[in-house]
Amino acid sequence: xxTAVPAPSSGILSHFLxxxxxxxxxxxPGEGRRRWRLRVAEAFWNLSSEEKEVYATACRSAAxxxxxxxxxxxxxxxxxxxxxxxxxxxxxxxxxxxxxxxQDFYSKLQEGEAEFAAASSAGEDEDDKMAEDxxxxxxxxxxxxxxxxxxxxxxHPIFTVIADRPAFAGLSxxxxxxLLNDVDVRRLPVLPAGTKRVKPPHxxxxxxxxxxxxxGKTVWIYDARSxxxxxxxxxxxxxxxxxxxxxxxxxxxxxxxxxxxxxxSSGAMTIDFGGLDRWDYDERVRNLEEAVKPLG
Numbered sequence: 001x002x003t004a005v006p007a008p009s010s011g012i013l014s015h016f017l018x019x020x021x022x023x024x025x026x027x028x029p030g031e032g033r034r035r036w037r038l039r040v041a042e043a044f045w046n047l048s049s050e051e052k053e054v055y056a057t058a059c060r061s062a063a064x065x066x067x068x069x070x071x072x073x074x075x076x077x078x079x080x081x082x083x084x085x086x087x088x089x090x091x092x093x094x095x096x097x098x099x100x101x102x103q104d105f106y107s108k109l110q111e112g113e114a115e116f117a118a119a120s121s122a123g124e125d126e127d128d129k130m131a132e133d134x135x136x137x138x139x140x141x142x143x144x145x146x147x148x149x150x151x152x153x154x155x156h157p158i159f160t161v162i163a164d165r166p167a168f169a170g171l172s173x174x175x176x177x178x179l180l181n182d183v184d185v186r187r188l189p190v191l192p193a194g195t196k197r198v199k200p201p202h203x204x205x206x207x208x209x210x211x212x213x214x215x216g217k218t219v220w221i222y223d224a225r226s227x228x229x230x231x232x233x234x235x236x237x238x239x240x241x242x243x244x245x246x247x248x249x250x251x252x253x254x255x256x257x258x259x260x261x262x263x264x265s266s267g268a269m270t271i272d273f274g275g276l277d278r279w280d281y282d283e284r285v286r287n288l289e290e291a292v293k294p295l296g
Contacts, residue, residue, distance in 0.1 A: 012052075012210075013185040015059045016044050017071040025070070033074040034182055039295060040071075041183045041212065049208040056187070082180040082217060085160040088265040089218040090180055091232065091257075093163040094171045101227035105254045106161070108230070112258035113158050158258050159220070173221065173235045173247040174204075174287040181216030181237060191242060204245040204291050212291065213238035213246055218264060220257065221249070230254050233280065240270070247287040248279040 017040050024039045047055065065071075076083075082090060091109070093102065162168070168176075188209050191197070201207040214237040221233040231251040238246050252260055263269035 011064060012056050012059050012187070013041060013044060013183075014065045014069075014071075015062060016040055016055070018065040018069060021069075021071040025074070032076040032078075033071065034076045034078070034178065035295075036074070037071060037183050038178060041185060042295060044185060045203050045207065045212075052208050052210060078179050081160060081162050086156045087158055087160040087217070089159050089220055089257075089261040091159045091161045091163075091220045091222060092168060092171065092176055092180070093161070093165075093222045094168050094176075095222060095224040095227060096166050096169060097224065098227040101230070102163070102222065105222060105226060105230050105232075106163070108254035109159065109161075109257055112255055116158065116258045116262065158261050160217075163222075170223075171221070172286045172290055173219075173233065173249050173283050174290050176219050176221060177214040177216075177235060177237065177247055180219055181214035184213050184215050186211055186213050186238065188242070195242060198243060202245070202288055202291070204247060204287060205239060205243065211239060211246060218261060220252075220261075225251075232257060233283065234260070236279075244279065245284055245287065247284075247291075249283050250279055 017037065020040045020043060021036060025036050028036065028039065044052070096102075171179075188206055188211055198205045203210070203212045205211065216237070218237070219235040221235060223233060226232055229251065231253050233249040234252050236244070236246060236248045239248070260269070
């Protein structure tokens, strides 16, 4: 898995959205931005390989759609707990069978956030002391910024935690991405010589040289196994090395989540396990099956 920075996009879905999103929005009122985008993406995947290439060629000479287009700015029912919520990542609880185990996991997460905040604060204090010892004035506006931070109650949380929605029980990786991230499509890079394409083709891996990806905050999932192993699933927004799939997941212990999330968000870290197949096989099967089900 790579970082939480959005996967490189071909831009083709933006052009497709510009052409089809308004009609989809009118046909399915009230669904929200992410669902409307998924419906347009479904139409893209229904194109033949030749039609995709013709469309991609036409897009290269067309002006890029505005970043303020409605398919980027419309409201979504889950913006409140994703885009508009504080934090770098989202922890989603999907199992409610063991409250004691959940509270133990959550306390470890809170301890991690507190330790990270304390370390960050200590580093800032040390920087300020070094500046004072050197006789260097604080940059203009820094006093005001510090006061503002104090007024806000200190450091922002690393995670937004969604733990009060039993309707999310048993949610798959892909379903979580589709609720909390925005769908996009990217063209796969040219494969190294001798690499065989994945068969059968699949949109989460490689379909006609394209791949379904997701853009937004990193999603972590607390599931039934978490009650026992005190780990959460770290969900990939796009595939890393060829042959892995969008929505693949790996498990990470509660005590490491904060450090991992900060480093993933900053781009200081990638996770690929040296190319070893350590992703969760059962979760991949669920994702591949759900990806091609009609949206209804």
